[in-house]
Amino acid sequence: MPKSGEVRRTALPPTFDGIRFEIGRMIRYVQGAAQDPFMKAHTKEVLREFTDVLDKDAQMNGTKALAPELIAVGAIDAWCRAHFCYVNDPPNIEVIQTPQRMVKQTKVPSTVIRDIIQPFYQAMQTVAPAEEVMAYEPPGVCYGDCDEGGILFMSQCACSPVSLKPLRFRFGGHEETLHHVWDRVKAGNDWVDSDLTEEGYGLGDFSKFEHYEEVEVPL
């Protein structure tokens, strides 16, 4: 298990044994996060902020209260969609970051990011007024492919003070390969899918494949 701030990168194993190895690693990362006080505190905060917004909305619009499990899964999904940016892995290399590292990435101060992307501030001034460009604050984001998106969402579900179980990784593929992964969580009486990797998807949406497999994360 990598320490906080570390990341593991391996050559992509092209066989089913290799895929099983990667799945095992994803499960271990979620299990590790479930025991991590940092991840628990972060998830608690995500739920608190989301519940505050829902409470205000209910007061203003008289909307009906949802089941706590659906509120929890909705809060985690919304936080992930606001902070996770999809990027491809390098060819033939599997990059998997721990959920702790991804959550921490979102908390790196904007001043630090701003220093790195300084050349963009100069370039943007050719298309927008200088004062508007200089006022731009880089958002807190993290990055990864479908594995990492799946781990990010699933880890927070595993840390939720409102019980979200069972947790499953779902895999989809064509022609005897599995090439995409997303999450499926039992929220109260409902199974809910979450796939962070497609633009325009919301909670419950997932892509269609020839065949699917599921692996439960033992907690």
Place this chain on the structure above:
Amino acid sequence: MRVEARSLDTARMADIIVQARKDPLLIDFARLVAVHYGKMVEHFSGAEGKPVSAHNNKTLFLEGLDLWCRSRFNPRNASRSTEDPREIIAQAMNPVYEALSVEDPSTYRKSAGELPAYVGSPDDATATMLGLCATLDISPIRIRLGLQDGVPVRAWGKVYADGKWYDSDINDPALALGEAREFQDYDELEVPLEMEEEAA
């Protein structure tokens, strides 16, 4: 892993690109720079009423990497210099790694300080930029050569993003992404990024 090529320089460039795609520093850096450039474009294009989505937009990612390398891998005034493009990236990323190593990164306050000026080989700078593209699977990637009397006199990158090829010559300040100098003749070397690796 060595790549057969037409000259020693292109073999070295191809090797730098192939190795970059498994370099943790370059992977982290490319992800950060490309995504933040995309976010910035989303922000200002939206404000202009012509929204552009940065969602896995490899053309924007390429543009961001090209822009950054064009700015930082060219001579400029600085108290220190280096011939290694990776050293500039390492110093730029140092505060990010330090922030990630503390319990609450939001409390981190240091900056990278002045980055060293780049005084190394233009071909190394080009190869590093193309290697950053490789880390995001912005590919295929080609090294393009400008020939004079049959002899290669200049090398730059040619990258495929979202269905289109782009020339990237970060060593010529007069050019932008998509532009290249004219030569009598041209040659190209495709960088083999799909080579099998031994599992770690």
